[in-house]
Amino acid sequence: MTEFYRQYLSVAVLIGAAALMFGAMLGAGRLLRPNRPQPEKFITYEAGSDPVGGWGQSNVRYYVYALLFVMFDVEAVFIFPWAVNLKSLGVYGLIEMAVFIIVLTLGLVYAWRKGVLRWA
Amino acid sequence: MTRLANPFPGGDPLFNHGLDLTVIGFVIVKTLIVFGLLLVSVLLYIWFMRKVIADMQNRIGPDQAGPFGILQTLADGIKLFFKEHSTPARADRPVYLLAPFVSALAAFLAFAIVPFGGIARLGTHTTFLQLADPPVGVLWLLAMSGIGVYGVMLAGWSSGSKYPLLGSVRASAQVLSYEAAMGLSIVGVLVHTGTLSTRGIVLQQTWQNWHSFVSQWLWLPAIGAFVIFLIAATAETNHPPFDFSEAEEELAGGYHIEYGGIRFAIFYLAEFMNMITMSAIAVTLFLGGPSGPKLGFLNQGGWVNVWIVPVFWFLLKLWVVLYATVWLRASLPRLRYDLLMDLGWKVLIEAAFLWAMVTGVIVVGQDQHWNLWIVTPAAAVAALLVYGFLMMCVPGKRELEDIR
Amino acid sequence: MTVVLFFIFGALTIGGALGVVLARNPVHSALFLVLTLVSVAVLFLLQDAQLVAAVQIIVYAGAIVVLFLFVIMLLGVDQTEPFAEPLRFQRPVALALGAILLAEVLLLAGHRWATGAKTARGVGITGGAFGSNIQRVARVLFTTFLWPFEITAVLLVIAVIGAVVLARRSAQTPDSESESAPRSGS
Numbered sequence: 272m273t274e275f276y277r278q279y280l281s282v283a284v285l286i287g288a289a290a291l292m293f294g295a296m297l298g299a300g301r302l303l304r305p306n307r308p309q310p311e312k313f314i315t316y317e318a319g320s321d322p323v324g325g326w327g328q329s330n331v332r333y334y335v336y337a338l339l340f341v342m343f344d345v346e347a348v349f350i351f352p353w354a355v356n357l358k359s360l361g362v363y364g365l366i367e368m369a370v371f372i373i374v375l376t377l378g379l380v381y382a383w384r385k386g387v388l389r390w391a
Numbered sequence: 392m393t394r395l396a397n398p399f400p401g402g403d404p405l406f407n408h409g410l411d412l413t414v415i416g417f418v419i420v421k422t423l424i425v426f427g428l429l430l431v432s433v434l435l436y437i438w439f440m441r442k443v444i445a446d447m448q449n450r451i452g453p454d455q456a457g458p459f460g461i462l463q464t465l466a467d468g469i470k471l472f473f474k475e476h477s478t479p480a481r482a483d484r485p486v487y488l489l490a491p492f493v494s495a496l497a498a499f500l501a502f503a504i505v506p507f508g509g510i511a512r513l514g515t516h517t518t519f520l521q522l523a524d525p526p527v528g529v530l531w532l533l534a535m536s537g538i539g540v541y542g543v544m545l546a547g548w549s550s551g552s553k554y555p556l557l558g559s560v561r562a563s564a565q566v567l568s569y570e571a572a573m574g575l576s577i578v579g580v581l582v583h584t585g586t587l588s589t590r591g592i593v594l595q596q597t598w599q600n601w602h603s604f605v606s607q608w609l610w611l612p613a614i615g616a617f618v619i620f621l622i623a624a625t626a627e628t629n630h631p632p633f634d635f636s637e638a639e640e641e642l643a644g645g646y647h648i649e650y651g652g653i654r655f656a657i658f659y660l661a662e663f664m665n666m667i668t669m670s671a672i673a674v675t676l677f678l679g680g681p682s683g684p685k686l687g688f689l690n691q692g693g694w695v696n697v698w699i700v701p702v703f704w705f706l707l708k709l710w711v712v713l714y715a716t717v718w719l720r721a722s723l724p725r726l727r728y729d730l731l732m733d734l735g736w737k738v739l740i741e742a743a744f745l746w747a748m749v750t751g752v753i754v755v756g757q758d759q760h761w762n763l764w765i766v767t768p769a770a771a772v773a774a775l776l777v778y779g780f781l782m783m784c785v786p787g788k789r790e791l792e793d794i795r
Numbered sequence: 796m797t798v799v800l801f802f803i804f805g806a807l808t809i810g811g812a813l814g815v816v817l818a819r820n821p822v823h824s825a826l827f828l829v830l831t832l833v834s835v836a837v838l839f840l841l842q843d844a845q846l847v848a849a850v851q852i853i854v855y856a857g858a859i860v861v862l863f864l865f866v867i868m869l870l871g872v873d874q875t876e877p878f879a880e881p882l883r884f885q886r887p888v889a890l891a892l893g894a895i896l897l898a899e900v901l902l903l904a905g906h907r908w909a910t911g912a913k914t915a916r917g918v919g920i921t922g923g924a925f926g927s928n929i930q931r932v933a934r935v936l937f938t939t940f941l942w943p944f945e946i947t948a949v950l951l952v953i954a955v956i957g958a959v960v961l962a963r964r965s966a967q968t969p970d971s972e973s974e975s976a977p978r979s980g981s
Contacts, residue, residue, distance in 0.1 A: 274402075274843060275797075275840060275841060275843070276406060276410055277402050277403055277405075277406040277524075278402065278403075278523055278524065278525040278526070278845075279523060279525065279840065280415070280418050281418050281421065281422045281503060281522040281523045282500060282503055282522070282523050284418060284419050284422040284423070285422050285426060285499060285500060285503055285522060286496065286500070288422060288423055288426045289426070289495065289496050289499050292426075292430075293492055293495070293657070296472075296653050296656075296657070297653060299472055300472050300476070300652060300653040303472045303473055304472065304473055304474060304475055304476060304652060305473070305475050306475060306476075307475065308477065312475075312477045313477055313478070313479055313480035314479070314480065315479055315480075315481050315550075315551060315552040315553075315649070316479070316552060316554070316648050316649060317552070317553070317554070322552070322553075330560075330869070331869055331962045332962065333560055333564045333865050333868075333869070334862070334865050334866060334869055334958065334962060335958055335959060335962045336564050336567065336568060336732070336736075337564070337567060337858075337861060337862040337865040338862060338954065338955060338958040339571075339736070339955060340567040340568065340570070340571055340858055340861075340862075341854070341858045341859060341862055341951075341954075342951040342952075342954070342955055343571040343574075343575070343740065344570075344571060344574070344853060344854055344857065344858040345854055345858075345947070345951060346575075346948075346951070347533070347571065347574035347575055347578070347853075348530075348849075348850050348853060348854055349936070349944065349947070350575070350578050350747070351529075351530060351574075351577075351578065351581060351587065351929075352846065352929050352930070352932055352933035352936060352937075353933060353937060354578045354581035354582045354747070354751070355581055355585055355586060355587055355929055355930060355933060356585075356929075356930050356933035356934060356937070357582055357585070357751055357754055357755060358585060358754065358755070358758045359930075359934070360933070360934075360937055361755055361758070361759065362755060362759075363937075364751075364755070364937055365748070365751055365752060365755055367937055367941060367944075367945070368748070368751070369748060370945060370948075371944070371945060371948045372744055372748070374945070374948035374949055374952060375948050375951060375952060376741075376744070376781070377952055378951060378952035378955035378956065379736070379740070379955075380781065380784050380785060381952070381955065381956055381959060382955060382959045383736075383737065383785045383786075384784070384785055384786060385959050385963060386786075386963075387959050387962050387963060388732070388733070388736055388737065389729070483820070483822070485823075486822065486823070486826070525845060526845045526846075526928055526929060527845045527846060527848070527849040527929065530846075530849040530850075530853060531849065533849075533853050533857070534849055534852040534853050534856075534857060536857075537852060537853050537856060537857020537858065537861075538833075538852070538856065538857065540857065540861055541826075541829065541861075544861065544864055545822075545826075548822060548864075548868060549822075556868070560865070560868060563861065564865075567858075567861065570857075587929060
């Protein structure tokens, strides 16, 4: 249990300090700021003109990027322990990781060849 | 570089004799001091940035509040307390109110792993000048920047408005893309250090003599990773020339248009806090963190050399890096978004991979006593061949037109 | 103290999970999912499973749920979910599968750990050199479990290929481009 505190007690204190500060800021703001609500103040901001249409949606391209990111994130998570332990893994470690990376790069190359990484 | 033995293999020695009230008190005081200093650093950094940019543009910059205008940021902050708060009618209220705090909290927590000083002794207690030293070390940074993305995404979504949504989707896609490159560039460091712990990483870069500057500090042995990390960290923090989250001309301000008053101030705080954290991480990973020459004419174990000098070196390096970020902001125009994504996915990630593999080969070669004069060029040539092959596989601009 | 923390974060995990199911708004569901994932990460930390906790946050909270959010925003954020079921036997099948999963978990928890180790702490994960935990994981991952590790790469590539095919198909229909993001800056 000491191990847990050794590493994360200060994180808990930091969260507490930040929460206190946010609370103090919000409280002070509530006391200090004026409050004169008018209906116009709650309109969505669209650079001065009246807002039109719905809320909008994002583009499918972002989804592909997010999925590629998942792929490389998982990869990074595997590559970190590999890098730390490289010396004891030796040549086999190098080959294993090279195979892993090459397979994943195939995914990136596929997306690239199909043109989904292009903005136009 | 040669690997150095770590005198504190178990982590922060403060807890070696169990957990009692004194230890808890130590942790609380240390954390609160660091938290306060961070807030002050953010205020100073914003003032510093405005002053330096003003100087580069032949202006005077802020000069009214306090000596040299040093209190300008504080004055701006106080002004925001007097701003009326209005939640847009179409906003998703709970998420809208929550988003800024997610951003700021993630920014603060990421700093926890930065070693900002040496090893301090106070009475019978010994402790790292560092808030947390988890065994997962640098992964903590990735975890926190992963959480930080939510602040941006949720702010844009919950505002119930078009510009923030577009801005936030764009900014979060950018942050994700460069987080991948950043994570992979860090591997170039880990291969050398053999540990994830940030304290372990700076202990590997201990200053022994002037030669350490090029042989122990990792900026030269991992120069490729260093360059990739700097670019990726700049994009990750939405700093110019990659500041798409607040492209005024296109998005009227980005994901925080609908925020005002204190909540806007918190976003602003988070943004600059991230800048400071990333610079501090760069110092930790590549520039030796708090290590540097000690004052020779004083006792090596005296309090000046143990307490003050490492903190001084850390702060000096930190502000040099921060100055570089301001310089970037002043000199470079914003990139185009497609170029930004291309740079992340089509250049940096591949480069980070190749760098990691080449360094891996060199490190293993060193360990197995291969002839490095043969292995290093061979690995580099192999990497270039792989990259060339990759470039032949993917279509050029013109071919892409046909595929669509 | 460990027990107290366990119950706090266990409760948060369950509360978050309930929130995922009960929230009407898909974005709120995703946020509750983040709460659950982070709480589970803390539970991992209490077991000294440092690497798994970090991975939990980086991959699940930092990437997978962000992917969910992108999908939700892709579908259009002000759409509400219709309550009619697209698959007819969805509910009974879900209940049955849930019961099977629960039985599995109870069985495993009652008998032995899935890894074959006696307890999470029995293998001596704590103490020792920096990140001994991580080094241990790495050794096992790159020797005993090498094959599953390499297969993971193939699995990820398959996922990307599927996404690319779907994305290209929807990009070809003109409708989906209507309110797309502008080509910025150009």
